Amino acid sequence: MTATLTATGVPKLARGVRLRHDEARGQWVLLAPERVLNPDPVAVEILKKVDGARSIDVIVDELAATFTVERATVATDVDAFLSGLAEKGLIDVTLPVIGDAAS
Amino acid sequence: MSLIEEPRSRVEVPVRPAPPIPYGMLAELTHRCPLQCPYCSNPVELDRRNVELDTETWLRVFSEAAKLGVLQVHLSGGEPTARRDLEQMIRHCVEVGLYTNLITAGVGVTPERLQSISDAGIDHVQLSFQGATAEMTDKVSNFRGAHERKLAVAREVRRLGLPLTVNSVVHRANIHQIPDFIELALALDARRIEIAHSQYYGWALRNRGALMPTRDQVFWALDVVEEARIRLKGVLTIDAVVPDYYAKYPKPCMNGWGRQSLNVTPSGKVLPCHAAETIPSLDFWNVREHSLTDVWLNSPAFNAFRGTDWMPDLCKSCERKEIDWGGCRCQAMAIAGDAAATDPACHLSPLHADLLALAEADAEGTDIYDYRRYFQPDRTG
DSSP, X not given: OOOOOOTTOEEEEOTTOEEEEETTTTEEEEEETTEEEOOOHHHHHHHHHOSSSSOHHHHHHHXXXXXXXXXXXXXXXXXXXXXXXXXXXXXXXXXXXXXXOOO | OTTSOOOOOSSOOOOXXXXXXXXXXXXXXXXXXXXXXXXXXXXXSOOOGGGSOOHHHHHHHXXXXXXXTOOEEEEESSOGGGOTTHHHHHHHHHHTTOEEEEEEOOTTOOHXXXXXXXXXXXXXXXXXXXXXXXXXXXXXXXXXXXXXXXXXXXXXXXXXXXXXXXEEEEOTTTGXXXXXXXXXXXXXXXXXXXXXXXXXSHHHXXXXXXHOOOHHHXXXXXXXXXXXXXXXXXXXXXXXXXXXXTOSSOOOGGGSTTTSEEXXXXXXXXXXXXXXXXXXXXXXXXXXXXXXXXXXXXXXXXXXXXSSTTOOHHHHTOXXXXXXXXXXXXXXXXIISOTTSOOTTSTTSTTHHHHHHHHHHHTTSOOOOOOXXXXXXXXXX
């Protein structure tokens, strides 16, 4: 259960999971079946980039550039956060099929 | 967050606490339902089709809910798919940013209908099972073949890629099936199961003698659920609604009256919880005459038991007052005859021993159900 995600994997919010800004309370929320989660500001920045198009690598690159933080640090944080979401079934991570890459 | 300290004024100005903002709204679209479960949470006096809100009013209510700050809407009933305009409502909810949750019995829902509900943008489906076996489901729901139809719907929901929750209400006749309910949820690829002990209001209160489990059954059930929760962490979320007749502390009903959620009935009454109409002193405003925000903030019914000011001294002086929120007002009404009394489920209530005796006596009752029904034939179809 502590598996790290493949950096080339592309995360996407699972069906039934939505990120939105909650105007009434002035905060971002992650909505899931019978759950309302309040992601912290760092988590929100990651989640905004989870769009089913960007790979984890790309997400890390972009965050490292935007916040001028060392890439390795960002990579560790992103992996820990997304692994947790994957374990809870809140995101699906698809791997790009390239050649005969082993699964 | 804690690094930022809130500015404090030097003069103590009495500030009215900010009104709470509701997270969820239960939309009871209709009371019509093909099943006749004896513990149905609908009132004993069911709304007929001719008093149901029209499409336009529901759409307005959803818009108002979103504006008020509601995040999730639970489309329920009765059987919500009995409303032909369900898809229109779902599309509207999606448009105004509401998360939609369908709570269905799954009987009479064709694959084509599910496809259309999915296309409309439903986020999550909760499907009820009255038993873990066909025999039990059919008996409790009083509908032959219900179980098979539910299984088919569950498979279709997953085939469409929608997240599925299995809803099971447990009571004396089926409580021993809890492990089988959990297996059923896993077999159907559900990510979540609700194991709700029957709550004794309305129909369930009428049927309490046929539903009440024994104390041994209840404590066995709590252990089974706890063990499964640990074993299935990360695989299946188990949410339990606990039985309170044998408990020490009352349930924090609705997490506080008028605090997190509201309920709109088929005819448009806005209630703090689905049993609130059992409190005769309360007057419920209707969405036909008031905006949802007006009802939430200003209606006397919502303010009657909001916060802790209404509490009797026993609750007010209790350190758990903002944990239990005084327990359940409807249960205080049903058992103590006073909606503002301490919930008799609390061990500090003077009526606690009576409640326990009542449960023990009912647990010896017979399994004959007074099935949910309209009292006169429905002429409106």
